[in-house]
Amino acid sequence: xxxxxxxxxxxxxxxxxGLARPIDGVSFDIEKGEILGIVGESGAGKSLTGxxxxxxxxxxxxxxxxxxxxxxxxxxDLPATRMRRLRGRRIGMIFQDPLTTLDPLFTVGQQLxxxxxxxxxxxxxxxxxxxxxxLDRVGIPAANRRIDAYPHEFxxxxxxxxxxxxxxxxxxxxxxxxxxxxxxxxxxxxHIIALLxxxxxxxxxxxxxITHDMGVIAEIADxxxxxxAGRIVEIGPVDAxxxxxxxxxxxxxxxTIPSVAxxxxxxxxxxxxxxxxxxxxxxxxxxxxxxxxCPKVFDRCRQERPVLHTAGAxxxxxxxx
Amino acid sequence: MMLLWLQSDLVHGFxxxxxxxxxxxxxxxxxxxxxxxxxxxxxxxxxxxxxSLLDSFKPPFGMPTADPANPLGTDNQGRDVLSAIMYGxxxxxxxxxxxxxxxxxxxxxxxxLAGYAGGLVxxxxxxIADIQLTFPAILSALLIDGIIGAMxxxxxxxxxxxxxxxxxxxxxxxPGFARTIRGSTLIERDKDYVLAARVIGVSAWRIALxxxxxxxxxxxxxxxxxxxGMAILTEATLSFLGVGLPPTHPSLGTLIRFGNDxxxxxxxxxxxxxxxxxxxxxxSINLLGDWxxxxxxxxxx
Amino acid sequence: xxxxxxxxxxxxxxxxxxxxxxxxxxxxxVGDPVTIILGQDATDAQRRALAHDLGLDRPFFVQxxxxxxxxxxxxxxxxxxxxxxxxxxxxxxxxxxxxxxxTASVLAFAVGVPMGVHAGIHRDSFVSRLxxxxxxxxxxxxxxxxxxxxxxxxxxxxxxxxxxxxxxxVAVGSWWTTGFTSWAGIRALILPAVTLGxxxxxxxxxxxxxxxxxxxxxxxxRFARARGxxxxxxxxxxxxxNTLVPVITIIGLQFGGIVAFSLVTETVFxxxxxxxxxxxxxxxxxxxxxSAYLLLIALLFVAINLTVDLLYFCVDPRLRALGxxxxxxxx
Numbered sequence: 001x002x003x004x005x006x007x008x009x010x011x012x013x014x015x016x017x018g019l020a021r022p023i024d025g026v027s028f029d030i031e032k033g034e035i036l037g038i039v040g041e042s043g044a045g046k047s048l049t050g051x052x053x054x055x056x057x058x059x060x061x062x063x064x065x066x067x068x069x070x071x072x073x074x075x076x077d078l079p080a081t082r083m084r085r086l087r088g089r090r091i092g093m094i095f096q097d098p099l100t101t102l103d104p105l106f107t108v109g110q111q112l113x114x115x116x117x118x119x120x121x122x123x124x125x126x127x128x129x130x131x132x133x134x135l136d137r138v139g140i141p142a143a144n145r146r147i148d149a150y151p152h153e154f155x156x157x158x159x160x161x162x163x164x165x166x167x168x169x170x171x172x173x174x175x176x177x178x179x180x181x182x183x184x185x186x187x188x189x190x191h192i193i194a195l196l197x198x199x200x201x202x203x204x205x206x207x208x209x210i211t212h213d214m215g216v217i218a219e220i221a222d223x224x225x226x227x228x229a230g231r232i233v234e235i236g237p238v239d240a241x242x243x244x245x246x247x248x249x250x251x252x253x254x255x256t257i258p259s260v261a262x263x264x265x266x267x268x269x270x271x272x273x274x275x276x277x278x279x280x281x282x283x284x285x286x287x288x289x290x291x292x293x294c295p296k297v298f299d300r301c302r303q304e305r306p307v308l309h310t311a312g313a314x315x316x317x318x319x320x321x
Numbered sequence: 322m323m324l325l326w327l328q329s330d331l332v333h334g335f336x337x338x339x340x341x342x343x344x345x346x347x348x349x350x351x352x353x354x355x356x357x358x359x360x361x362x363x364x365x366x367x368x369x370x371x372x373s374l375l376d377s378f379k380p381p382f383g384m385p386t387a388d389p390a391n392p393l394g395t396d397n398q399g400r401d402v403l404s405a406i407m408y409g410x411x412x413x414x415x416x417x418x419x420x421x422x423x424x425x426x427x428x429x430x431x432x433x434l435a436g437y438a439g440g441l442v443x444x445x446x447x448x449i450a451d452i453q454l455t456f457p458a459i460l461s462a463l464l465i466d467g468i469i470g471a472m473x474x475x476x477x478x479x480x481x482x483x484x485x486x487x488x489x490x491x492x493x494x495x496p497g498f499a500r501t502i503r504g505s506t507l508i509e510r511d512k513d514y515v516l517a518a519r520v521i522g523v524s525a526w527r528i529a530l531x532x533x534x535x536x537x538x539x540x541x542x543x544x545x546x547x548x549x550g551m552a553i554l555t556e557a558t559l560s561f562l563g564v565g566l567p568p569t570h571p572s573l574g575t576l577i578r579f580g581n582d583x584x585x586x587x588x589x590x591x592x593x594x595x596x597x598x599x600x601x602x603x604x605s606i607n608l609l610g611d612w613x614x615x616x617x618x619x620x621x622x
Numbered sequence: 623x624x625x626x627x628x629x630x631x632x633x634x635x636x637x638x639x640x641x642x643x644x645x646x647x648x649x650x651x652v653g654d655p656v657t658i659i660l661g662q663d664a665t666d667a668q669r670r671a672l673a674h675d676l677g678l679d680r681p682f683f684v685q686x687x688x689x690x691x692x693x694x695x696x697x698x699x700x701x702x703x704x705x706x707x708x709x710x711x712x713x714x715x716x717x718x719x720x721x722x723x724x725t726a727s728v729l730a731f732a733v734g735v736p737m738g739v740h741a742g743i744h745r746d747s748f749v750s751r752l753x754x755x756x757x758x759x760x761x762x763x764x765x766x767x768x769x770x771x772x773x774x775x776x777x778x779x780x781x782x783x784x785x786x787x788x789x790x791x792v793a794v795g796s797w798w799t800t801g802f803t804s805w806a807g808i809r810a811l812i813l814p815a816v817t818l819g820x821x822x823x824x825x826x827x828x829x830x831x832x833x834x835x836x837x838x839x840x841x842x843x844r845f846a847r848a849r850g851x852x853x854x855x856x857x858x859x860x861x862x863x864n865t866l867v868p869v870i871t872i873i874g875l876q877f878g879g880i881v882a883f884s885l886v887t888e889t890v891f892x893x894x895x896x897x898x899x900x901x902x903x904x905x906x907x908x909x910x911x912x913s914a915y916l917l918l919i920a921l922l923f924v925a926i927n928l929t930v931d932l933l934y935f936c937v938d939p940r941l942r943a944l945g946x947x948x949x950x951x952x953x
Contacts, residue, residue, distance in 0.1 A: 056847055088850025095848070100841035104940060105863050115849045150939040166849060452637055455875065455923050460882040467904035467912050471652045554764055561766045562889050564904045581770060581890075585785075589774055596767040604762035 003071060003206050004030040004053070004174055010065035011045075011052050022048050024230040025066070027308070030174065033204040035197070037221035037238070039214055039253065041274050044227040046210045050176045052076075053208075054091055055083040071173070089119040092167035092205075096179040098159035102151035108135070108162050109147035112169055119170040134165040138195060157188035161195065168199060175200065178210045193220055214253055218242055226250045229275050229289040236314025246316040248294050288318070296320060341612035344605035351602055355410040362404035363390065378583075381590045394590040397583065402590060405576055406598045412572040413602070416486050417553040421545055423491030424552070428498025429541070435499065436506025447503065450496035461493035462486075462555050466564055479567045486565055490552050501544050505537035539617050546610035550603045557599050573599045630931050634924040639690075641920040645913040646689040649699065650678065652909050698914035703906045708914045711899060717799045718788055719895035722887070723880045725811055726819035731873060734826030741827065742834025742865075743857055753827060760824030765883055769817040769890035776813060784810045786892040818887040822876050829872050833865035840864075866937050874930035878923045 011023035023045045030036045038046045051057050053068050055078070068076040075086060087093070095101045103111060112131035116122055122130070128147070135143035138161040140154075151159055160180065167175055177196065181189040197220045200207045209221060217224050218238060225235040226249065234247040245251040252270040272293040275284055285292055291301040300319050311321035354361060376399030379388045388395075393402040435446040453461060466489040470478055473485075509515060509532060518528050559565035560574025561581075568575060573595050580592025656669050656678070664672075673679050677688060692698070698708035741750040777785035789810030791799040801807030837843060838861055846856050885897025892898070896915065903911035 054848060056844065084847075084850050084852070086850070087848055093845070093848035095841055095845055097841060101845045103842040103846065103860050103864070105938065106860070107939075114851065114855065118849070118851055118855070152940050163845070166845075170850070452640075455878060455927075456919070457879050457882040459886070460919070463885070463900070463904055464912060464916060467907065468648060468652055468909075470904065471648075471907035471909055471912075550762075557764060558766060558886055562886065562901050562904075564901065577767065577770070584770065584774060585778060587778075589778070592770055593774065596764075596770060600763055600767060603764065604759070607762050608758075 001032045002029050002069075003032045003034075004208070005069040006049070006053065006066070007069070008066035009049065009052060009063065009068065011048055011057065011061055012064040013061040021064075022061075022230050023052065026227070026230070026232055027066075028225050028232060028235055030206050030208060032173070033200075033206055034223065035200060035207040035209060035221045037217035037224040038208060038210045038227060039212060039217055039224060040227035041212060043274060043276055045230040046212075046227055047178050049227075050093070050178050050208065050210055054087055054093060054176065055080075056087075056093075085119070088115060088167075088172065089170045090172050090174065092170070092172035092175045094160075094163055094167045094175065094177040094180045097183040098156055098163050099183070101163050102159060102166075104151055107148050107150055108154070112147075112166060115166055116169050130169070131165075134169050135162070137199070138162070138165045139191075140165075156184055157192065160184060160188075160192050164192075164195065164199070168203070168205070171203070172205065174206045174208065176208045176210070179212070180209070181216065182211070182213070189216075196220065214242070226253065229284065231289065231317065232308065232315075233290065233318070234314055234316045235308070236312075236316075240313040244312065246311050246314060246321045247290075247318045248296050248320070249290050338612055338616075340608055344608035344612075347601065347605040348609060351410060351605070352414065354407050355414045358404075358407040358411050362401075362407045364401040364404040366400045366405040366408055378588050378591075380588075381594070393594045394588075396580065396591045397588075402594050405571065406573070406595050409571050409573040409576045409595060410598060410602065412483075412566060412570055413553050413556060413574070413599070416483065416490065416556045416566070416572065417549050419487045420490035420494065420552045420556070421549050423487060424494035424548060425498050425541065425545055427491065428495035429502050431495065432499035432502030433506055436503040437510060443503070446499070450499050453493075454496045454500075458490070458493040458551060458555050459558055462489040462559060463562070463564065465489040465492055466559060470564070479569065482565075482567055483570055486556055486559065489559075490555050493555065494548050494552060497544050497548060498541065501540045502537050505540060509536050543610060543614045543617060546606060546613055550606040550610060553599075553606070554603050573602075626935070627928070627932070630928055634928070638920055638924060642690050642693070642917060643686065645693075645916045646686050648909050648916075649689060649913040650685060693914070693917055698917070699910040701903070701908055701911050703903060703908040703911070708910050711911065712896060712914060712918070713797050715894060715896045715899050717797075718791075718801075718893060719881065719884055719888070719897060721801060722811065722814055722818060722893060722895060723877065723884055725815040726884075727822065727873075727877055727880055729815055729819040730822035730826055730876075734823040735830055735869070737823075738827040738830025739834060739857070739862060741831040742838065742861075745831075745835060750831075753831075757824035757827050760820050761828075763820070765817060765821060765886045766890050768820060769813070769887060772813050772817060773890070783813050785813065788894055814887050814891045814893050817890065818880060818884055821883070822880060825876065826869070826873060830865060830869055833868055834861060837861045837864045863937070867934060870933045870937065871930055874926050874933075877926055878919070881919065881922060 006029075007027050009023055009026045010021065013020045013022060022043075026045070026049055028036070038049065040046050048057065048061070051061075052063055053070075053075075055076075057063070063076050066076075067074055070086070070090065075083065078086070102108070106114075109128065109131050112134060113124065113127040116127045116130060117124070120127075132143050132147050135147060140146050140158060140161055146154075151162070154162060164180075167177075175196075180196065181192050184192060193216055196207065196209075199205065207220075209217070211217060221238050223236060224238050224241050225232050226241070226247065227233070228249050234241060234245070234250045241250060242254060245254050249270070255270075270293060275289060275292075285302075286305075287303050288294070288297075288301040288306050291297045294301065298319075304319075306317045306319050308315040308317045309321070359365070376388075376391070376395050377397050379391050379395040379399075380386055381394040381402070382389070382392050384394075391401045391403070393406070395401055396405070431446055431450075435443040466485060469485050469489065473481065478485075515528055515532055518532065556565060556572060557574030557577070560572050561578045563578060566572045566575050568579065571579075576595035577592050577599070580588075580590075580595060583589075583591050656664075656672050656676070670679075677685055680688075696709045698712075700706065701708050701711055704711060737753050741753045744750050773785045776783045784806075787810060788801050789807040790804050791801045791807060792803045793799050801811055843856060843861060846860050851860075882897075884893075884895060885900055887893065888895045888897035889901055896918075899911060900915050902908075903915075
């Protein structure tokens with residue numbers, strides 16, 4: 001059963017220099033209970049895709065084309081109030097930096113209770129009991145006491161656990177996790193990823209995991225979508241994409257993962273940098289956006305933009321596939 | 322090169338900020354009117370011999386008995402209000418500029434010293450600046466003015482009052498400059514080129530003057546412009562309170578103070594026009610300073 | 623918490639001593655009090671006798687300590703202009719100034735905060751732009767010009783409100799007087815309070831607006847939106863509470879500013895308060911009154927800063943934690 005379906009999504013940001021198009025025709029599906037990893041360099045449009053789905057695009061960004069279907073209903077054109085009711089209740093979100101995500105002036109208990117009571121018909125005491133259970137569930141020791149503590153009294157890893165509890169406490173069907181471990185110590189990252197996976201599997205929550213870390217994707221995701229310059233260049237089952245990357249960019253990305261690179265005997269690097277769709281006419285190359293950096297480039301890549309088409313178990317946007 | 326780029330960028334931003342252009346224009350016009358008042362003003366308000374009581378309390382333009390020779394009317398002695406404003410503006414701007422210069426030099430020297438010396442010197446100087454900053458400039462200037470007044474013999478007070486005002490206002494406004502320059506000095510001091518210069522034995526004052534000072538000019542310009550508005554306002558307020566410039570050297574504040582007496586007898590123009598002139602001056606200087614601050618800040622970001 | 627307050631008070635002591643030193647130096651040396659009291663024609667013997675009576679022949683620090691000790695007991699010397707004890711003059715005028723300052727502050731806060739919140743949330747709306755223009759005028763309009771214009775409109779032309787004085791006042795307790803008991807007294811307060819409060823109001827409005835804009839950009843507000851909280855909860859519970867810390871600082875510091883600026887307002891409206899007293903004293907070089915005013919203002923500022931620090935404590939849990947840590951270290 002498809003839970004989320006994104007179709008030809010286009011996001012535009014008007015600026016003084018012109019119209020930037022940081023997301024340019026992105027399509028993908030997420031099944032119920034599935035974990036989809038979205039991977040790419042910073043600026044590829046991963047986070048904006050998440051923001052566009054939840055209606056939280058930063059001003060003056062707007063959805064300029066395509067649509068977003070959630071549970072069979074179109075949600076990209078919902079009025080603000082109905083979109084708000086969806087957020088938290090049906091679609092939860094986690095952000096990158098747990099140090100700045102929690103309001104410093106409210107106890108974690110207050111923030112949990114407030115979120116649950118906004119979405120669920122709960123009394124204050126019932127919400128508080130559940131808040132305590134949630135802190136317990138995400139692995140905060142002595143939840144009974146810590147519920148009245150302020151965010152600054154928690155460590156970074158613990159704060160991200162609290163953020164996870166906040167994102168899941170109204171029992172959403174989809175969790176959009178935007179770089180949930182990037183800001184954390186390496187030693188804590190694995191715990192948080194394990195917690196996310198356990199909670200998602202246990203509750204059947206679908207997860208859209210945005211990251212630039214292929215290692216995290218390999219560990220937790222069912223499928224993976226690779227984004228480059230506002231488009232998806234390859235999407236497919238994690239095993240297929242990691243073992244047999246088809247798009248030259250994906251191939252290059254695999255070379256940057258130490259564990260995979262060991263098999264390939266060297267840690268590779270992709271030369272050059274990604275074009276930024278900042279609205280200036282010459283920023284985006286004609287044809288395939290990757291062609292200036294591609295080791296296998298040929299004439300057609302410079303003229304025609306490749307579309308996604310089936311290649312083995314995956315969909316790939318490359319003329320060679 | 323760097324400076325050129327900064328200037329061109331500033332100029333570019335300036336052309337796209339209509340409010341800034343208008344206020345710069347107004348400030349320029351006001352300065353010109355003040356500087357060339359003896360040639361531009363229709364009458365000489367200081368020339369008591371030319372005044373005639375027959376001309377007293379002529380209303381401004383638009384009123385039934387208005388005289389086109391006195392577009393803003395006349396006061397109780399028949400003095401032309403427009404001319405008095407131009408001469409008053411002269412005094413106001415003179416005191417404003419001089420006191421800001423004094424504040425910039427005092428504050429600049431203290432800020433450089435604090436930032437460069439650091440340690441206890443820095444702590445003590447900045448603590449003093451903080452304490453003085455909590456006192457509004459008007460209060461400090463009033464007290465300094467009062468103290469100097471008490472020390473001078475009564476007969477001397479009037480003739481040196483303009484210097485007393487410049488001193489009092491200048492001393493009241495130094496902390497803003499000191500803090501700005503200290504902040505920039507701290508940033509520049511630890512940069513590699515300054516460290517390098519120090520290693521090869523360039524003297525501290527030389528480094529401060531040749532490397533640090535040019536880098537703080539932008540912020541100082543902002544503090545100076547906003548400070549100029551403050552200085553003019555402070556002088557006008559003190560003069561209005563009757564402790565500022567005497568009627569022999571009337572500033573805008575002095576004119577407003579005297580005109581205030583005729584408010585109830587119906588000759589509102591004697592006080593309202595100098596008041597509006599003051600508002601226009603301070604407002605356009607503040608707008609210019611605001612714009613300058615935003616323009617320089619956005620470049621920093 | 624106790625350690626925090628104690629450390630703040632300790633920090634204030636050197637400031638008060640320094641200001642006290644300035645006040646004393648003025649009091650003892652500026653304008654030669656002996657000549658002022660005796661005139662130019664006194665004999666040397668008379669001068670010495672008076673100097674002895676005034677304690678001017680004692681060592682500097684003894685005199686300084688004596689001055690501070692007297693001031694602490696409310697004795698600031700005799701006004702040269704009015705030949706009355708300075709403390710009596712101040713006590714007579716303090717209620718008028720405080721009533722004016724508090725009214726103006728409350729007015730500025732009650733109007734400025736909602737305006738700032740609105741302008742922060744709807745930054746591009748017509749009303750917000752209007753607020754910004756009004757505030758710019760408010761910041762640039764000198765207090766006394768505003769006062770004159772208000773008098774011109776509401777007293778001279780419309781004849782609605784009185785233009786000077788405090789109206790009828792009633793004594794409360796042994797030394798306090800209030801104008802709040804009668805309609806005439808309240809009417810007399812309106813124009814001065816608006817004149818004094820407008821500048822602070824625009825300042826508060828601009829500050830709340832810029833803080834609001836800053837806070838609305840933070841991650842925790844973004845996360846609050848992602849949690850699906852209502853706009854009401856986001857704006858008035860989370861955002862407003864987070865803007866409070868800097869707003870409290872400025873409002874606290876502004877109260878000192880209000881007391882100082884009241885001297886302009888009091889002159890315009892002939893309001894019988896401390897500001898008017900100070901201005902008259904500066905005109906006539908009445909040093910004892912100036913010294914006393916300086917000391918009192920310094921004391922007021924210290925008290926306000928302490929109050930502001932305490933308010934921080936109530937608002938920000940991070941500071942409470944710091945305070946606790948300081949306290950355990952202190953033991």
